[in-house]
Amino acid sequence: MINQGLTIKQQSTFSYICQYEITPFYMSNEIIQSSDYRDWSVFILNKIKRAQTQTALKVNTEMLTLYWEIGNSIIEKQQQNGWGSKIIDLLANDLTHNFPDSKGFSVRNLKYMRAFSEAYPHFPIVQVPLAQSENEFVQVALAQITWYHHISLLTKVKATAERAFYIAETAKNEWSRDVMLLQIQSNLYLRSGKALNNFKQTLPEYQSDLAKSIFKDPYHFDFLMLSTKVKELEIEKLLTQKITDFLLELGKGFAFIGRQYTIEIDNTDYKIDLLFYHAILHAYVVVELKAGEFMPEYVSKLNFYISAIDDKLKTPTDEPTIGLLLCASKSNIKVEYAMRGLDKPLGVATYQLEQLVKDNIDKMIQNKE
Numbered sequence: 001m002i003n004q005g006l007t008i009k010q011q012s013t014f015s016y017i018c019q020y021e022i023t024p025f026y027m028s029n030e031i032i033q034s035s036d037y038r039d040w041s042v043f044i045l046n047k048i049k050r051a052q053t054q055t056a057l058k059v060n061t062e063m064l065t066l067y068w069e070i071g072n073s074i075i076e077k078q079q080q081n082g083w084g085s086k087i088i089d090l091l092a093n094d095l096t097h098n099f100p101d102s103k104g105f106s107v108r109n110l111k112y113m114r115a116f117s118e119a120y121p122h123f124p125i126v127q128v129p130l131a132q133s134e135n136e137f138v139q140v141a142l143a144q145i146t147w148y149h150h151i152s153l154l155t156k157v158k159a160t161a162e163r164a165f166y167i168a169e170t171a172k173n174e175w176s177r178d179v180m181l182l183q184i185q186s187n188l189y190l191r192s193g194k195a196l197n198n199f200k201q202t203l204p205e206y207q208s209d210l211a212k213s214i215f216k217d218p219y220h221f222d223f224l225m226l227s228t229k230v231k232e233l234e235i236e237k238l239l240t241q242k243i244t245d246f247l248l249e250l251g252k253g254f255a256f257i258g259r260q261y262t263i264e265i266d267n268t269d270y271k272i273d274l275l276f277y278h279a280i281l282h283a284y285v286v287v288e289l290k291a292g293e294f295m296p297e298y299v300s301k302l303n304f305y306i307s308a309i310d311d312k313l314k315t316p317t318d319e320p321t322i323g324l325l326l327c328a329s330k331s332n333i334k335v336e337y338a339m340r341g342l343d344k345p346l347g348v349a350t351y352q353l354e355q356l357v358k359d360n361i362d363k364m365i366q367n368k369e
Helices: 008-033 035-081 086-098 107-119 147-156 160-173 177-185 205-214 232-241 243-250 296-312 332-339 355-368
Strands: 125-129 137-141 254-265 268-278 283-293 322-329 346-352
Touching (some): 035 086, 086 107, 137 160, 160 177, 296 332, 296 346
Parallel strands (some): 322 346
Antiparallel strands (some): 254 268
């Protein structure tokens, strides 16, 4: 009801305000709660994010192109005129004088530009042979990662194929430079795809190649800061407590479902050490953890759990469940014999608890000396 103390003109003004200011407020709540608005809002947000990403990629591409061209020009002038490294000092001085607000033209950065151009003569891509092939090549776009990632790669990794691997993995997993350096330190390139497995015999081709690339050997659990003499349950508990570090070591796509996951079979409860779902493989992954050396009977138990998950949890839209057995040590021959004839996809790998910690301590001692 309109206040009776208001004049007719004031009442008219109040009604006008209610019509055009108060009514939309209630309407906005209805709009916000509607699924059409939420879907539309997400659509707009995604468009903005894509535009921001494309803009960032374009800026990064232009900067890398400029730096490569500067580096290439330095190489050409040094080769044509016989100029030594002092030319970089002179150029850095001139560029710094003309671009005082830019920190990108220091002597050190110009030397990185020269190294960048020398390392990648086919810019904007790096071309490396496919595994086990000398005639087929894969091309990796250099602009997928930032200049600061590239500087670290040039410093830490000498082999072109290995650098290409880290460029692709960094882009795919959206690693920061620090995370990329951690993966380099852990020798991910040498570990990736190395778990012994039967994927080729048990999975369709499109799935087996992907599964093989995802599992590694060994896995590094150094972030747990444990000694090698430790019980399986203690490792499981700490892995789940440090799930972020564990998922990083496992790789992109793993979603944690549970530890000591209970599944009932013929009125008996069985506990799976660790259960994951892999968003890229679209499959459950059963992980069994053993504190000691590989034993052939471990494979039989893992095969049992894979069958159970396939029967109890897997849906028609899921791919076959995959098993991963992690042991402190293993004999490859024993693993191959144990897996022979199995029709369930599984892999066997080792894990390390303290190698990186030991290496870091050794480096600290050497530096002090």
